[in-house]
Amino acid sequence: MQQKFKPQLVPLQAEKDLKTLVENRSVYTMQHCELNVFETRQQSEKVKLVFDDMVLTTMLRGKKVMHLFGSEHFDYLPGESVIVPDKEEMIIDFPEADLLNPTQCIALAVEATMLKDTLNLLNEKYPKTEKQESWNIDISCFHLQNSLEITSAVNRLINISTENIAGKDVLVDFTLKELLIRLMQTQARKLILDSYNNYTATNRFASAVQYIKAHISEEITIDTLSNLCCMSKPTFFRCFKREFGISPVDFILHERIKIACTMLRDQNVTISEACYAVGINNLSYFFKLFKRIEGKTPNEFRKGLN
Template identity: 80%
Template structure:
């Protein structure tokens, strides 16, 4: 059965209808999803929008202020995504949109059946490490910073959706499932990072995260981490990567650079001191890792603080 994916626009009194604000709305309808690409060129407030299905929205350009769940309000910027449940009203401000600086975003409406198929696949074939945990879209973690993998998958989905290809629906379904999996992995990582200290006795990866953070200045080996989890080294590596979409080695590197950035904000701390304080014993290697993670050197990071 085909779903009607057209977004429901609530009647506005003195507020402007979204259709009068969007210079260009491109719509690509596939078997299990609909992709809307919006470009807004007029400043406005309290524009209301509702979809009949769960929606993944992603900012491409400009700025919005989002109002969700009655009380949540936050700036919505490029490189971020927001997951909105079905029939949930979005109230959107466009504080900077104009002809020269349009706000661009996408809204991907996803049918419930392909989401459920993806959840069933993960929970049956690739269950989480903790038996009382399961794969799900967690709406308590609805505002996400896109990872490189999420951005790449969204870009690929956009590309496939605009193709004239007889197998487009099949390709979209595969890519959509990949995107849903990467979103759930990103959510799982964010939820662990935000509340690891509360769950160290019930979640072994939360315990590992706490260990890494409290021993960031030391040599941290995968052997040590796998022993803490009572798992073999290959199984630990595989399960960590599967649940969080990042290897434990790369996670440790990111945590070291995160700790280094905090130290570098203190101008009395030298770059060398920051390097050695986060467990990296080679300054040139520290520069290489910092540039890989942050896209800039430690020196450039310091200059950006002024």
Template identity: 75%
Template sequence: MQRNYKTKLLPLKHEKDLLTLVENRSVYTMQHCELNVFETHKQSEKVKLVFDDMVLTSMLRGKKVMHLFGTETFDYLPGESVIVPEHEEMVIDFPDANGENPTQCIALALQSDILQDTMHLLNEKYPKTEKADSWKIDLSCFHLQNTYEIASTVDRLLSISTENISAKDVLVDFTLKELLIRLMQTQARQLILDSYHKHTNTNRFAYVVEFIKAHIHEEITIDKLSGLCCMSKPNFFRCFKREFGISPVDFVIHERIKAAKKLLKDINITISQASYAVGINNLSYFFKLFKRVEGITPNEFRKNLVANY
């Protein structure tokens, strides 16, 4: 839905400090997690890695090719994260790694108790809108583009973990819980976006997503969306943002920009036409929203398409 956000880069090890050129590992151990920073400075393939706990990995530099679950193979790039269950073997290729272009990745191994505590807190205090649903890490949605919220939380976690500060474990635990919540919200949003048509009869937010996509060229109000859910406007707004980590207003904006991007790939469609086609009738406002969501203007988006063609 959004562009992916890259986390801040960590300093690379000096060559003389590397113990190995392939997945050189630096470890920072806290009470409920272990932060591993891996660097690879040499092209290599079929490097195997296993953790005893569930791991959140995030790419900082370079490119990996990941092989997971026996059947999943994909490029792994900066601005992305991958969730790997405990005892699952990762097989990793480094097709482009060298001294001038190393890869760098973090792997955050999480003890099960902090994950269970966070899920229990959410399910007890902030249950999902649909009674049959519950908060959980869903491994069917294991490869994620970082949202701004995930990237900024990872940045704070890296800063706390790698600095010599007092009360480090307490600060890390608070940040870990926030990160887990952000991950679950992002997964919930992505799962609905990927398969909303399958759940319109059982999930009211899936029904809302279907309506937004079908009426993206029209005015869409919170009154209308809350009515579709048979909820008051304040309750709808609160529940939607709690479950997906984004307000319904911002969700509609992101869907409009996503639809506009598809139209802009057609060189026969003008920027004005794309703007009007997704329900934004003020061109300067369209430029403002596009820049806010994508980080670039519609003109720059088109130039990048031509450059990459």
């Protein structure tokens, strides 16, 4: 179970400043992007929204039901982001919004030239390990749980965009490029995690992930993984982290805790059993690692299931 990292909340508009109870909008315009903050304080259905540029949306408060790509619809909750292509119509329901429980979401519209420049920089200076692959925003992987890195970049963009500071556009551009890179790394990680069996013939990291999944209860060494990928140990470590935004060691630890979370949902499984089943032989270390990754102890995690 992946932890949802929630961006900081933006102060709600004062009630006297609201123009409507549905989709009140505050706009902060920069040189290469536009930050929109939307607030809704009334249950509504089929609210339509379209942007001329690609948009990264992130939920801050409440709940939406998003309808995308004709028939696709899903619950949209805090700690999640959705990437929407330019000129794609979003149809949004607000099933729970009211004055005491407002819905708040940001939408960051990214100018096409900024996206193109970032992709060109990555593909030229830091190409993908597999020659047939290139950096790009994968619209098929449009609904993401925020990583800590995505959340941190979003928070900095909110702070810079909403404050009156010198060099705002330059700071926004640097942070925006970081956010785009973090998004692509998160997408690459999700794609390999969800479908690694489909890519073992074309992506050497898929073979590493397959091995990790199959041997999660055992000791897993970087030597073994780098040999599987036909790389030296330093090259494997560097390329893995560049493509997925996380070191192979941290990736293994996150996988261990994710499986432990699944096990702990079964009340018949003890915390010690979950610890040892995922290849961690020190219960004290398991507690510390679980708290670092999930933001709560195993006992607190279990209490939150009730």
